[in-house]
Amino acid sequence: MVIFKNINDIKKYISLKKEGERKVGFIPTMGALHAGHISLIQKAKEDNTLSVCSIFVNPTQFNDKKDLEKYPVSTDADIELLLNAGCDVLFLPSVEEIYPDGEANFKTYDFGYLDTILEGAKRPGHFRGVGQVVGRLLEIVMPDSLYIGQKDYQQCMVLKKLAPMMGLDNLEVIICPTTREADGLAMSSRNRRLTEPQRVVAAVIYQCLVSIQSKQLTSHFDIVRKECEDLLAAKGFATEYVALADARDLTLLSDYKTDAPMVALIATKIGEIRLIDNMLL
Numbered sequence: 001m002v003i004f005k006n007i008n009d010i011k012k013y014i015s016l017k018k019e020g021e022r023k024v025g026f027i028p029t030m031g032a033l034h035a036g037h038i039s040l041i042q043k044a045k046e047d048n049t050l051s052v053c054s055i056f057v058n059p060t061q062f063n064d065k066k067d068l069e070k071y072p073v074s075t076d077a078d079i080e081l082l083l084n085a086g087c088d089v090l091f092l093p094s095v096e097e098i099y100p101d102g103e104a105n106f107k108t109y110d111f112g113y114l115d116t117i118l119e120g121a122k123r124p125g126h127f128r129g130v131g132q133v134v135g136r137l138l139e140i141v142m143p144d145s146l147y148i149g150q151k152d153y154q155q156c157m158v159l160k161k162l163a164p165m166m167g168l169d170n171l172e173v174i175i176c177p178t179t180r181e182a183d184g185l186a187m188s189s190r191n192r193r194l195t196e197p198q199r200v201v202a203a204v205i206y207q208c209l210v211s212i213q214s215k216q217l218t219s220h221f222d223i224v225r226k227e228c229e230d231l232l233a234a235k236g237f238a239t240e241y242v243a244l245a246d247a248r249d250l251t252l253l254s255d256y257k258t259d260a261p262m263v264a265l266i267a268t269k270i271g272e273i274r275l276i277d278n279m280l281l
């Protein structure tokens with residue numbers, strides 16, 4: 001694996017490789033890698049001849065500065081995992097490298113409705129920051145395909161919108177399934193911050209999603225939502241939303257539909273740790 005910290009160096013390397021008609025698959029991450037990230041690397045390796053991963057904890061997507069300060073960093077262990085996974089290139093830039101003229105001065109994109117609901121509403125400025133950094137990284141790496149996780153469902157919809165906004169009409173955006181722990185908890189870098197008792201109860205989020213899914217033909221969503229909110233509260237969670245939406249455009253739904261693909265989404269906090277998850281219905 002070749003590691004680059006500098007934009008010009010990685011650009012030169014990738015453009016040389018592309019002359020050899022390599023197909024480039026790109027996996028942007030914020031590090032603290034786990035098996036979910038590695039599943040994206042594996043998929044990129046299957047589909048491409050060059051896999052490029054980036055690790056960059058992007059300050060502009062953190063609306064909560066405490067969350068940024070406490071975001072787990074484990075670069076040495078990450079490099080080890082990427083080596084074992086057979087990743088070809090790692091881009092490990094500094095904040096100054098990505099935002100040389102300051103964070104405020106970089107190109108942003110407007111995601112409209114998607115930025116006004118759920119994560120957009122609860123984390124003002126978050127998707128602006130995500131669009132800013134992924135846009136910047138795409139301009140540098142210029143991949144053929146972008147690999148992202150369904151774990152961040154709304155982010156997937158935002159990034160699907162970003163590619164045409166940037167004029168990258170040929171960029172393939174590939175959404176990979178959520179990797180889970182044995183008890184159903186979606187893998188997340190933030191899980192590392194859970195205490196042992198918090199980790200044990202965190203599986204309730206997945207249980208809620210399963211119950212939303214399994215009751216779709218027998219109950220009303222407002223009843224199931226209330227059951228989930230009560231269950232999460234009983235386990236010590238402060239819930240931000242338990243929501244149902246049209247899976248195609250994230251239009252929020254007040255009840256189950258039989259004629260549309262749906263997605264159930266949860267955001268909830270235990271202590272200081274905010275966790276999100278979702279399930280297609």
Ligand code: AMP
Pocket residue numbers: 028029030031035036037039040147148149150151152176177178179180186187188189
């Ligand atoms: P992050 O490092 O959290 O920014 O995530 C980097 C990429 O990995 C994003 O596309 C995430 O959606 C994806 N990802 C995070 N957790 C998982 C998971 N449990 N399963 C699959 N993909 C994931």
